[in-house]
Amino acid sequence: MRYFMLLVLLASSAILVDCRREVSIDCGFSGDDAYYDDRTSKIYxxxxxYIDTGANHEIDESYVTGQPVQAQNLRSxxxxxxxCYTINDVTQGDKYLIRASFLYGCxxxxxxxxxGRSLTFDLYFGVNFWQTMNITVASHLYISEIITLASSDYFSICLVKSGDGIPFISALELRQLDSELYKDVNQSVSLRLSERKSMGLDQTIRFxxxxxxxxWQPGYTSRAASYSRDVRRNSTVLTTTAELGSDDAYKVPSAIMQSAAVSSDNNTLILSLSNGDDVVMAPMFYVYLHFAELRAPKGNEKSIFQLRVPGSRPRLIxxxxEYLVARHIQLIDQANSDPSTFYLNLTRVPGSLPPLLNAMEAYxxxxxxxxxxxxxxxxxMMMxxxxxxxxxxxxxPCVPVQFAWNETKCSFPISTPPRVTSLDLFNRGLKGDIPAAIGNLSAITYLNLSRNTFTGPIPPFLANLNSLQTLDLSGNQLDGSLxxxxxxxxxNGSLRLRYLSQFSVHLPIP
Structure with a gap:
């Protein structure tokens, strides 16, 4: 349910929680004010x-019941x-979780x-491919989540036409993470979530x-008294009310760590790593296993078991x-091409307690x-x-090349950022002073500003564009001398220049 904020302090989706930045966006919401959602305890x-394109829509009323309020409308x-959505004021070098949600709802x-057609489109994180969204069920809420480092002070999340159907989005959420979490994430690697399971609970856990x-999705279904397909052998649930130690680097919620899946045959627990048709191990998989022994030891009892890791280098760990102490195991491996091997096998060591698992994440x-x-x-260019x-x-503006901006051309030096080398603003109805931002395009070689109504003197910054080879200022109302x-x-022939003519000749781009 939406509760609209009257206080300026609360009427913002960009807030700090324990000094961590977060942004919650209800995509396609036509209201003017932020609101509080009591389901998520967040302000949207x-x-x-955040975006200047697209159209707002509401889903068909027959799909509304039971859906989050953010999923009841969308932007297509x-x-x-x-x-692209642009989220500003992030901290370069910090770690963030970004979550996009999609509900078609006819x-x-x-x-x-x-x-029976499906609807497909691509998600891009900045200039890099994130995921192809394949929408096959109108009533299903699809979620894609990525953990990444900020390479600048803003994020760009783009929806790209790539198949049948019109791209759309229901919600976009950003959550800042502490630096010690998910240390595999760096400037060249992000992690896309495949599964995050609480193995001993039958309810969803979040903020x-x-x-x-x-x-955290439930890994156990109490109604059927059995596990979801992720656990491939019969298992039982173990819970405790005892408090675990506070030294948990991953800060897994205590309710999750106070419950676990335990092998019912006292020997083996097998966990599938496939998520429907989406095999999480292709081509590289990252798995985080979260353990805490919940059974008080009796006599010389110990909790020791072996973990069989699949992939290109199968191995045993x-x-x-220790009792009531959280432990986290991180696995990284190249996927094996055989889907039947995509599981983790936890096997009891003779003389020890049966294996258990409290929670898992697969990326x-x-x-x-x-x-x-x-x-x-x-x-x-943004200015x-x-x-x-x-x-x-x-x-x-330049990358990927198939989406490069019209009226621009770029160069692509090896191992260094692409540069804008050409800008053609011929006859665009521009007025006033020539934009000072053009003076920051230090690699530009071709600049056509002709047939606009620019006024005032020729700005000195044009003389500082040392790479400039062609400059067309004709057909404007500029005054003063060159x-x-x-x-x-x-x-000396290093610059091709047009200025005095009132009728521009459109110079070809070299």
């Missing part, structure tokens, strides 16, 4: 300040190939899913039980647990090695975009 805001993107009368608002590798455009060029009200310009540096460069 409309998405208008019928126009353009790439449409918002368009079901036109896109007629005759406020989890201070990072990680969503001995695990020893796949997201490659972040594509290099974004030079940040100075990006900042300059120019705002002046132009050019909504077709979305995401990075800058000496530009005249000298024209005279």
């Amino acid at each position: 805001a409309p998405d208008a300040e 993107f019928p126009d353009g190939v790439r449409n 918002y368009d009368g079901g036109q896109q899913m007629r005759h 406020p039980d989890d201070i990072y608002d990680r969503i 001995n695990i020893s647990l 796949s590798y997201v490659d972040l090695t594509k290099i974004s455009t030079d940040q100075g060029d990006v900042d300059a 120019i975009k705002r002046l132009l009200y050019h909504t077709e310009w979305q995401g990075d 800058i000496d540096v530009l005249c000298n460069r024209q005279a």
